[in-house]
Amino acid sequence: MALAKIERVVGRGVHVAGEDIDTDRIIPARFLKCVTFDGLGEHLFKDVRFREDGSKTGHPLDDPRFAGASILVVDRNFGCGSSREHAPQSIAKRGFKAIVAESFAEIFFGNSIALGIPCVSLARADLDQLAKRVESRPDTVLTVDLVEGVVRAGDDLGWPLGIKPGASEALQKGLWDPIGQLLEAKDQIRSVAASLPYMRA
Amino acid sequence: MGKSLFDKVWDVHTVRTLPGGETQLIVGLHLIHEVTSPQAFGMLRDLGLRVMMPERTFATVDHIIPTDNRKRPFQDNLAEGMVKALKDACQEFGITFFDVDSGRQGIVHIIGPELGLTQPGITVACGDSHTSTHGAFGAIAMGIGTTQVRDVLATQCLALARLKVRRIEVSGKLGPGVYAKDIILHVIRRLGVFGGTGYAYEYAGPAIEALSMEERMTLCNMSIEGGARVGYVNPDEKTFEYMKGRPYAPQGDAWTKALAYWKSIASDADARYDDVVRIDAAEIAPTVTWGINPGQAISVKERIPTVDQAPNAAERSLVEEALSYMQLSGGHPIEGTPINVAFIGSCTNGRLSDFREVARYLKGSKVSSSVRALAVPGSMDVAKAAEAEGIDQIFRDAGFEWREPGCSMCLAMNPDKLIGNELCASSSNRNFKGRQGSPTGRTILMSPVMVAAAAVRGAVADAREVFSIRR
Numbered sequence: 151m152a153l154a155k156i157e158r159v160v161g162r163g164v165h166v167a168g169e170d171i172d173t174d175r176i177i178p179a180r181f182l183k184c185v186t187f188d189g190l191g192e193h194l195f196k197d198v199r200f201r202e203d204g205s206k207t208g209h210p211l212d213d214p215r216f217a218g219a220s221i222l223v224v225d226r227n228f229g230c231g232s233s234r235e236h237a238p239q240s241i242a243k244r245g246f247k248a249i250v251a252e253s254f255a256e257i258f259f260g261n262s263i264a265l266g267i268p269c270v271s272l273a274r275a276d277l278d279q280l281a282k283r284v285e286s287r288p289d290t291v292l293t294v295d296l297v298e299g300v301v302r303a304g305d306d307l308g309w310p311l312g313i314k315p316g317a318s319e320a321l322q323k324g325l326w327d328p329i330g331q332l333l334e335a336k337d338q339i340r341s342v343a344a345s346l347p348y349m350r351a
Numbered sequence: 352m353g354k355s356l357f358d359k360v361w362d363v364h365t366v367r368t369l370p371g372g373e374t375q376l377i378v379g380l381h382l383i384h385e386v387t388s389p390q391a392f393g394m395l396r397d398l399g400l401r402v403m404m405p406e407r408t409f410a411t412v413d414h415i416i417p418t419d420n421r422k423r424p425f426q427d428n429l430a431e432g433m434v435k436a437l438k439d440a441c442q443e444f445g446i447t448f449f450d451v452d453s454g455r456q457g458i459v460h461i462i463g464p465e466l467g468l469t470q471p472g473i474t475v476a477c478g479d480s481h482t483s484t485h486g487a488f489g490a491i492a493m494g495i496g497t498t499q500v501r502d503v504l505a506t507q508c509l510a511l512a513r514l515k516v517r518r519i520e521v522s523g524k525l526g527p528g529v530y531a532k533d534i535i536l537h538v539i540r541r542l543g544v545f546g547g548t549g550y551a552y553e554y555a556g557p558a559i560e561a562l563s564m565e566e567r568m569t570l571c572n573m574s575i576e577g578g579a580r581v582g583y584v585n586p587d588e589k590t591f592e593y594m595k596g597r598p599y600a601p602q603g604d605a606w607t608k609a610l611a612y613w614k615s616i617a618s619d620a621d622a623r624y625d626d627v628v629r630i631d632a633a634e635i636a637p638t639v640t641w642g643i644n645p646g647q648a649i650s651v652k653e654r655i656p657t658v659d660q661a662p663n664a665a666e667r668s669l670v671e672e673a674l675s676y677m678q679l680s681g682g683h684p685i686e687g688t689p690i691n692v693a694f695i696g697s698c699t700n701g702r703l704s705d706f707r708e709v710a711r712y713l714k715g716s717k718v719s720s721s722v723r724a725l726a727v728p729g730s731m732d733v734a735k736a737a738e739a740e741g742i743d744q745i746f747r748d749a750g751f752e753w754r755e756p757g758c759s760m761c762l763a764m765n766p767d768k769l770i771g772n773e774l775c776a777s778s779s780n781r782n783f784k785g786r787q788g789s790p791t792g793r794t795i796l797m798s799p800v801m802v803a804a805a806a807v808r809g810a811v812a813d814a815r816e817v818f819s820i821r822r
């Protein structure tokens with residue numbers, strides 16, 4: 151199975167502020183009642199975007215200045231909580247192609263990489279600078295460059311990014327969805343299974 | 352130097368190292384449920400793949416099923432659709448499905464151990480982050496995403512980075528009225544909600560060895576709340592005793608062989624760890640959360656933290672956000688905070704021993720008239736056993752509703768929800784904003800006995816005083 155080689159993501163950004171944003175906040179549990187992931191995009195961050203009476207709270211996602219943004223800029227420990235893949239799926243379906251944060255929760259990180267969404271970290275001060283730039287000049291073109299290991303904002307700003315080397319390589323080589331490789335080893339799988347004391351057929 | 356259980360189990364399950372450096376790890380037991388798994392079958396169909404080892408996957412329904420009226424079709428069309436999608440997929444791919452009428456249905460992390468599917472020294476995966484629960488048996492068990500559910504279905508394998516191992520040693524003895532739930536809330540408070548990122552937690556020491564199997568499940572269950580994807584306890588005589596006679600446990604010759612394997616995989620006395628944390632059980636008190644993540648916890652006798660006590664600006668804003676959401680005032684005692692709802696259940700604390708322990712103290716007491724109280728057994732087996740002992744009656748007499756098994760108000764994907772900004776004393780595992788079904792609903796996590804005490808008093812209370820626990 152040939153997958154796209156993801157070396158860089160280019161697009162405008164939107165900053166969603168807040169530490170420890172958990173997957174319940176990314177996609178509230180009531181939207182998990184689906185048998186496919188299509189259509190999840192519109193419910194992204196639903197409960198912080200809308201009040202109980204249905205009126206908008208003025209969330210950055212609904213701010214026309216950030217319409218069409220494809221790079222999501224967030225804060226620390228993004229995606230903590232439940233392992234639901236609906237969270238990165240709803241982000242992907244909303245049109246985001248990369249996420250920049252100070253740090254990510256582990257399961258969320260893995261789930262996102264497996265969808266081909268680079269999750270890169272910046273040092274706190276750099277992230278703050280990036281967020282400020284996105285907010286003050288929403289039309290700034292951002293580049294998440296895995297090859298050079300930098301996040302750039304316009305022509306003037308750039309910061310070194312962090313990402314697990316394995317994940318970065320997998321994205322760049324088009325191996326981010328592991329199923330192809332896992333399938334290659336069918337015979338080995340059967341022989342290891344047979345060697346396990348509890349798995350013999 | 353010796354090896355830890357984690358390293359031993361990891362090594363025997365390794366198929367190979369993938370080009371990207373991750374391990375291709377074989378999964379011994381795969382559990383699926385209606386919320387995160389039906390989509391994976393769709394992905395399989397799209398790719399034209401089959402299930403490689405259908406006999407190693409087991410399905411049940413727990414997250415969305417109603418706990419009051421289980422008549423089919425469910426009133427909620429979407430819920431009905433998801434259960435049906437899972438059932439159809441299981442039929443198509445030859446997977447055992449414990450349906451609502453099977454007598455074995457329940458929360459996936461409760462039925463796995465109950466049926467003897469969960470065993471020492473195996474690897475367990477499930478599309479649910481509380482899969483760490485199964486680590487109580489000395490299994491390496493972890494939550495996975497839907498794409499990984501697809502991977503396991505198609506290849507019985509996962510591509511994973513090896514975790515580091517942190518040993519958490521709890522010495523001494525727990526005081527009266529202090530439970531496994533308090534240990535884990537204490538651990539998360541100390542190490543933080545992402546202190547365990549990249550680690551497997553090995554819980555050890557006299558206070559852990561003294562725990563029953565069900566208490567060990569409570570402990571391992573919330574490892575993920577501390578950021579650790581895997582948490583486990585080394586198997587011992589209690590583990591083996593628990594396994595005996597379970598429907599899927601090995602028997603006869605197979606038992607003897609299994610036992611030898613189980614004994615061999617426990618951590619060596621001189622095992623190497625990446626980190627060791629020591630905790631004295633005597634310093635752990637009945638613990639409750641005050642904020643919007645499980646690390647924001649204090650003992651029931653402490654005062655709610657103030658913004659000024661926070662060590663830095665980031666912490667300050669976290670405390671501020673939590674206090675404002677919870678509508679609590681820093682500096683005030685948490686004890687006496689009025690509650691509206693009491694919930695006993697979930698994969699953390701919805702087992703027979705949880706209901707037994709509460710029943711011991713609840714007998715003869717009444718739930719405060721201001722509190723709506725819900726008891727939801729974790730599985731049909733738990734319900735049956737509790738009912739046979741008359742525990743359901745004790746709960747009902749006290750003013751609890753006694754429901755059918757499911758996840759219920761732990762995440763409120765079914766009709767059991769908080770309303771408006773109701774405050775719930777809950778035996779579950781997550782106090783995130785909106786977790787219990789209302790976007791402004793509030794949750795205080797605690798042990799089941801503490802929930803019962805709060806239900807009786809109508810406010811957060813010290814169960815040791817409410818129920819004169821001195822044992």
Ligand code: SF4
Pocket residue numbers: 413414458459460479481697698699757758761762779780
């Ligand atoms: S009881 Fe709660 S935490 Fe456990 S599996 Fe169900 S929803 Fe998840």
